[in-house]
Amino acid sequence: MKPIATTRSATGIPTGRLAVWWVLASEVVIFGGLLGSYVMHRLGHPEWGAAAAHTNTWIGAFNTFVLLTSSLTAVLAHQAAERGDGKKAAKLLMFTMLGALIFVSVKSFEWTMEIREGFTITANGFWSFYYTAAGLHAAHVIAGAVIMGFIAHDAWRGRELQRVELIGIYWHFVDVVWIFLFPLLYIAK
Amino acid sequence: MSQAVADVQHTQEHHGPQGILKYLWSTDHKVIAMQYMFTGMFMALIGGFMAYVFRMQLAFPGVSVPGFGVVSPGEYNSLITNHGSIMIFWVAMPVLIAAFGNFLIPLMIGADDMVFPRINRLSFQVFFLSVLVILTSLFVKGGGFGGAWTAYPPLSASGAYNLTKLGSSLWLIGVALEFVAFLLGGINFIVTLMNARAPGMRAYDIPILPWFIVLASMLFMLSVGPLIAGAVMLLFDQLLGTGFYDPARGGDPLLWQHLFWFFGHPEVYVVLLPAMGIVVEIITTFSRKKLFGYKIVLYTAVATAVLSFFVWAHHQFIAGIDPRMANIFTVTTLLISVPIAELCFVLIATLYGGSIRLTTPMLWALAFLAEFLIGGVTGIFLGASGADVFFHDTYFVLAHFHYTFFPIAIIGTFAAFTYWFPKMFGKMLNETLGKIHFWGTIIPFNFIFIPLFILGLHGQHRRIYDYNHFPELATPALQHLRIVATVALIVMLFFQLVFFFNVIRSWISGEKAPRNPWKANTLEWTTESPPPHGNWPADRMPVVYRGPYEYSVPGREDDYWPQNSPT
Amino acid sequence: MSQEQHHINYVKIWAILVVLLVVSVVGPFFGVKWITLITAFGVAVVKARLVVQNFMHLRIEKRIIKWALGTTLVLMLLFFAGTAPDVMEHHGVNWTNDAALAAVERGVEEGHGEVADDGHEAVGESDDGHEAAGRRAVEHEEAATAGQEFDAKAAFNTTCSVCHGTAGDGKGPGAVALDPKPANFTDSAFWETRTDEEIFKAIKEGGAAVGRSPLMVAWGATYSDDQIHALVAYLKTFRKK
Numbered sequence: 001m002k003p004i005a006t007t008r009s010a011t012g013i014p015t016g017r018l019a020v021w022w023v024l025a026s027e028v029v030i031f032g033g034l035l036g037s038y039v040m041h042r043l044g045h046p047e048w049g050a051a052a053a054h055t056n057t058w059i060g061a062f063n064t065f066v067l068l069t070s071s072l073t074a075v076l077a078h079q080a081a082e083r084g085d086g087k088k089a090a091k092l093l094m095f096t097m098l099g100a101l102i103f104v105s106v107k108s109f110e111w112t113m114e115i116r117e118g119f120t121i122t123a124n125g126f127w128s129f130y131y132t133a134a135g136l137h138a139a140h141v142i143a144g145a146v147i148m149g150f151i152a153h154d155a156w157r158g159r160e161l162q163r164v165e166l167i168g169i170y171w172h173f174v175d176v177v178w179i180f181l182f183p184l185l186y187i188a189k
Numbered sequence: 190m191s192q193a194v195a196d197v198q199h200t201q202e203h204h205g206p207q208g209i210l211k212y213l214w215s216t217d218h219k220v221i222a223m224q225y226m227f228t229g230m231f232m233a234l235i236g237g238f239m240a241y242v243f244r245m246q247l248a249f250p251g252v253s254v255p256g257f258g259v260v261s262p263g264e265y266n267s268l269i270t271n272h273g274s275i276m277i278f279w280v281a282m283p284v285l286i287a288a289f290g291n292f293l294i295p296l297m298i299g300a301d302d303m304v305f306p307r308i309n310r311l312s313f314q315v316f317f318l319s320v321l322v323i324l325t326s327l328f329v330k331g332g333g334f335g336g337a338w339t340a341y342p343p344l345s346a347s348g349a350y351n352l353t354k355l356g357s358s359l360w361l362i363g364v365a366l367e368f369v370a371f372l373l374g375g376i377n378f379i380v381t382l383m384n385a386r387a388p389g390m391r392a393y394d395i396p397i398l399p400w401f402i403v404l405a406s407m408l409f410m411l412s413v414g415p416l417i418a419g420a421v422m423l424l425f426d427q428l429l430g431t432g433f434y435d436p437a438r439g440g441d442p443l444l445w446q447h448l449f450w451f452f453g454h455p456e457v458y459v460v461l462l463p464a465m466g467i468v469v470e471i472i473t474t475f476s477r478k479k480l481f482g483y484k485i486v487l488y489t490a491v492a493t494a495v496l497s498f499f500v501w502a503h504h505q506f507i508a509g510i511d512p513r514m515a516n517i518f519t520v521t522t523l524l525i526s527v528p529i530a531e532l533c534f535v536l537i538a539t540l541y542g543g544s545i546r547l548t549t550p551m552l553w554a555l556a557f558l559a560e561f562l563i564g565g566v567t568g569i570f571l572g573a574s575g576a577d578v579f580f581h582d583t584y585f586v587l588a589h590f591h592y593t594f595f596p597i598a599i600i601g602t603f604a605a606f607t608y609w610f611p612k613m614f615g616k617m618l619n620e621t622l623g624k625i626h627f628w629g630t631i632i633p634f635n636f637i638f639i640p641l642f643i644l645g646l647h648g649q650h651r652r653i654y655d656y657n658h659f660p661e662l663a664t665p666a667l668q669h670l671r672i673v674a675t676v677a678l679i680v681m682l683f684f685q686l687v688f689f690f691n692v693i694r695s696w697i698s699g700e701k702a703p704r705n706p707w708k709a710n711t712l713e714w715t716t717e718s719p720p721p722h723g724n725w726p727a728d729r730m731p732v733v734y735r736g737p738y739e740y741s742v743p744g745r746e747d748d749y750w751p752q753n754s755p756t
Numbered sequence: 757m758s759q760e761q762h763h764i765n766y767v768k769i770w771a772i773l774v775v776l777l778v779v780s781v782v783g784p785f786f787g788v789k790w791i792t793l794i795t796a797f798g799v800a801v802v803k804a805r806l807v808v809q810n811f812m813h814l815r816i817e818k819r820i821i822k823w824a825l826g827t828t829l830v831l832m833l834l835f836f837a838g839t840a841p842d843v844m845e846h847h848g849v850n851w852t853n854d855a856a857l858a859a860v861e862r863g864v865e866e867g868h869g870e871v872a873d874d875g876h877e878a879v880g881e882s883d884d885g886h887e888a889a890g891r892r893a894v895e896h897e898e899a900a901t902a903g904q905e906f907d908a909k910a911a912f913n914t915t916c917s918v919c920h921g922t923a924g925d926g927k928g929p930g931a932v933a934l935d936p937k938p939a940n941f942t943d944s945a946f947w948e949t950r951t952d953e954e955i956f957k958a959i960k961e962g963g964a965a966v967g968r969s970p971l972m973v974a975w976g977a978t979y980s981d982d983q984i985h986a987l988v989a990y991l992k993t994f995r996k997k
Contacts, residue, residue, distance in 0.1 A: 003300070003301045003302035003303070003304070003306060003723075004300065004301045004385075004727065004730065005295060005300035005301055005302050005303060005304045005381060005384075005385035006304045006305070006385070008300070008384055008385045008386070009384050010383065010384050010385070010386045010390075011383050011384055013383075013384070015304045015305075015380055015384050015385070018380050018383060018384060019304075019305065019376050019380045022375075022376050022379055022380065022410065023376060025410065025411065026372055026375075026410040026411070026413070026414060027414070028414070029410075029411055029412070029413070029414025029415060030413075030414035030415070030417050030418055031414075031418070032414060032415070033414050033415025033416070033417070033418035033419065033448060033451075034415075034418035034421075034422075036415070037415075037418065037419070037422070037444055037448070040444070041439065041440070041441070041444075045439050048439070121425065121429055121431055122429060122430045122431050122432070124439070125432060125433075125438060125439030125440060126439075128422075128425070128431040128432065128433060129433075132421060132422060132425060132431075136418075136421065
């Protein structure tokens with residue numbers, strides 16, 4: 001059912017992978033714009049430090065650990081897919097999705113706690129950026145996990161195994177964004 | 190490979206729901222292209238109507254406009270805001286990039302479709318949703334957003350200031366959806382060009398138009414990111430009461446300006462490149478001559494794209510930016526006129542010594558060159574920060590960008606449409622009617638905007654709904670100029686009827702178009718008019734042997750040499 | 757492609773990443789700013805590089821991809837370089853950003869107290885948008901300016917005179933395009949038909965709230981009740997007897 005066009009590869013890079021890299025390039029500038037804006041404001045407003053002191057480094061670190069581990073399971077899933085083992089790839093993708101679920105749950109709990117203490121999105125410039133940046137990231141986590149579900153479903157049936165690598169590349173990107181968000185919002189505050 | 194062929198043959202036999210569903214749910218790039226084309230043209234009618242209304246208000250202030258009524262100040266602001274936004278985001282981009290890009294890229298590189306047909310369909314669906322959102326915004330309580338297409342906060346952030354609270358959020362959401370649609374579409378164009386070329390088509394054998402559309406898509410994808418971030422922040426300011434752009438709360442309105450123009454400037458090259466690509470294809474075909482310097486053209490376009498990221502703050506010279514930045518941006522802005530001028534000169538050099546055929550598409554292409562040059566030259570005055578202190582926010586700016594945008598969006602569209610109409614619809618357009626439409630558009634166009642240059646030089650500022658409030662601008666001489674511009678607009682709009690008549694009549698009962706009526710070299714002319722699903726039979730996909738502009742090659746009988754002909 | 761993968765031990769990379777994570781968490785405990793910055797961001801860069809090179813296989817990817825990504829990073833630096841002088845800095849050679857400087861000062865003064873105040877107030881309120889947020893900002897403003905005399909005349913000249921004119925006669929430059937015209941405070945007929953409460957409400961909640969033109973915007977988010985009372989008192993001084 002695929003057009004001939006999709007199977008061609010004048011660059012030597014498979015079409016799907018080329019597309020995912022371009023998607024990531026555009027995402028880099030989106031997050032880059034947002035985080036760049038945050039850094040500019042944060043450096044110009046040293047008084048935001050008081051608000052920033054209230055983020056919970058342990059929760060942030062735990063979530064970082066969760067995402068790093070989910071990246072591991074994602075790349076192992078790719079390895080399995082390369083060997084043609086669809087079922088194993090699907091299982092490992094499920095673990096990755098579990099990581100996403102844990103991440104989002106912990107974040108919900110964290111935000112609820114913070115909002116109850118009065119740190120809402122409008123409380124202060126820092127908190128506005130905090131919720132916007134982490135929220136945009138979380139939206140990407142959720143979207144990625146949903147798509148991963150469809151790909152895992154296909155992989156279980158041994159179909160479209162090349163897509164396991166592609167969702168993996170996207171997932172690692174989501175992990176890398178968090179690798180920068182974590183120090184920005186939790187450590188070097 | 191044979192499995193792929195069998196798959197495609199299977200597709201060709203069984204493809205597609207029948208009837209109306211075929212048009213709503215198709216993944217064929219040509220159908221999607223038509224969807225974008227007609228939606229874009231419909232939006233052009235709306236944007237054009239808005240121009241008619243506000244120009245009537247400017248020429249005859251306070252008088253009831255036929256077809257609209259009396260224009261209130263708030264409505265005036267809505268009209269100009271939405272005219273600008275619609276023309277850029279819902280006319281120029283969908284028609285030039287999405288419609289012609291979708292139709293022509295697979296055909297010109299010898300592919301049977303885009304590499305991701307379903308994402309292609311999704312991109313149109315998201316785009317269509319954005320159309321619904323922006324149109325809805327015009328009818329909600331308070332009316333359409335009235336804070337100018339540049340949407341600077343604090344005006345755009347607070348409903349108490351812009352008086353169009355609901356409209357302003359819908360506008361922002363509509364724009365954001367349009368961005369998403371073009372990000373999706375852009376992926377398709379870029380990957381298709383990079384990967385799905387016909388065997389034998391090296392990078393330098395790709396015709397300029399697909400190259401330019403893909404460069405434009407890359408430029409769009411790389412520049413829109415910060416603005417998407419900024420739009421999310423503005424939406425939160427509007428709806429949640431955050432203070433991203435409020436200095437009293439730790440924000441900064443200048444941040445929005447930078448986020449907006451970091452995208453806004455490359456955006457003009459995003460629409461310029463496809464239009465120039467169209468002109469390149471037409472000029473080479475109708476001068477029967479090789480393009481003067483294919484590689485130069487390509488590298489110049491890349492240089493322009495790169496430079497376009499370094500000029501954005503020339504939109505902010507008097508906004509209170511750091512003056513040291515203003516100096517830097519003046520230099521870069523004046524520099525960027527060089528590659529663009531060079532592209533124009535290459536086209537003139539291509540014409541020189543050629544065997545010129547003044548068909549309707551060729552007339553449009555030549556008019557593009559002439560009018561765009563005027564626009565470009567007036568940009569130099571604005572790029573110099575010293576002069577811009579006087580010109581900023583006057584009608585001089587407005588005339589400058591209409592002398593660039595109009596050639597891009599309108600002349601470029603008519604050029605492409607008249608050139609590829611035979612391929613798209615299988616019929617020939619009437620040349621006489623085409624020429625009447627051409628002159629009836631170009632001459633009035635100049636009579637609209639030259640008066641506006643003069644008004645700008647007299648200091649007439651933009652975005653004012655009634656100049657009677659400013660005694661030095663309400664003199665009879667200046668008002669006369671406003672009336673001339675408005676009358677010219679009405680004449681120009683009237684001549685568009687000739688275009689629609691020509692199109693409809695030709696579509697119904699025009700002369701049947703052969704495969705290659707213009708005797709051009711590029712691959713789209715080797716298949717039927719209109720092309721079937723899959724473009725070529727799956728076992729006879731084109732193979733390429735040479736570049737796209739081998740016209741008038743010495744020693745050959747024909748003055749053209751199709752890319753896929755083995756000898 | 758598969759051969760390369762056998763050379764990369766993914767679990768080992770993961771272990772290194774976790775160790776780096778621990779390093780970055782421990783960094784701030786030393787209390788030295790530059791150590792924190794290095795451990796936080798230096799570690800982030802190293803971790804990102806490990807993930808991108810090994811998990812995303814950029815190491816063995818075609819060059820064009822590396823170029824594309826490199827370009828995006830350069831663009832982000834360019835954006836930062838062009839914007840930061842305006843947004844990050846609050847003064848330059850010939851300009852100052854008074855509002856931002858005031859915000860910084862206010863924040864620094866309030867220090868740890870600021871957040872606690874926020875917390876208790878926000879709990880009971882619903883986030884009903886700009887006005888509510890503004891009220892909180894106003895309360896900050898009051899806290900910060902407590903003890904400073906509110907200059908009603910200066911406020912009038914900055915905020916109101918654009919439409920109402922510096923002489924309070926309703927003939928400010930912004931009035932040219934308005935219909936109905938802004939209130940003329942010099943006219944005693946005006947004062948005879950309005951109560952102080954009406955004028956207070958018009959300023960605080962906008963003209964529409966007292967059945968008049970919506971073009972008179974609500975200023976309750978910018979001025980406290982006390983300040984609005986001061987403004988009303990100032991307006992009376994325009995009245996011609």
